[in-house]
Amino acid sequence: MDSSMYLYDVPPVLMEKFCKIIDSGDDSLGWRGLAARIVPSWTEVRRTERLEAIGKSPTRELIWAWAQQNKTVGDLVKVLEDMCHYRALQLFSPQETQYSFPNSGPSKSSRDNPSPPHSPAKPQACDHLLRRHRGN
Secondary structure, eight states: OOTTSBGGGSOHHHHHHHHHHHHHOOGGGSHHHHHHHHOSOHHHHHHHHHHHHTTOOHHHHHHHHHHTTTOBHHHHHHHHHHHTOHHHHHHHSOTTOOOOOTTSOOOSOTTTSOOOOOOSSSTTTTHHHHHHHHTO
């Protein structure tokens, strides 16, 4: 997907998948982890909590508000990389980019088992998530 595409131009089906992934996450991989990186104030987080309480997708609400600031897919990818959220990142990665967690056992395909790309800039930044995934 083109990193310069505005978030409000992302196909709704893809954005719905993204929202479901983030909404189902917990701690730093859920919508609160996303909010900590894109929301300007805790007042906005509290508003999002109230929307979640009445059944709305907190991720959809956050992304919609953020998209109104002309944010792009590239901006979102940077946030997801910072979160080490490789499952969500795969939605916005080119089809050629396939990842699999090391030492995680066999899988049907790397699409079923996403993992981090190797980044020389932050080689161990996401090690805590890999250890949690492996059960270490």
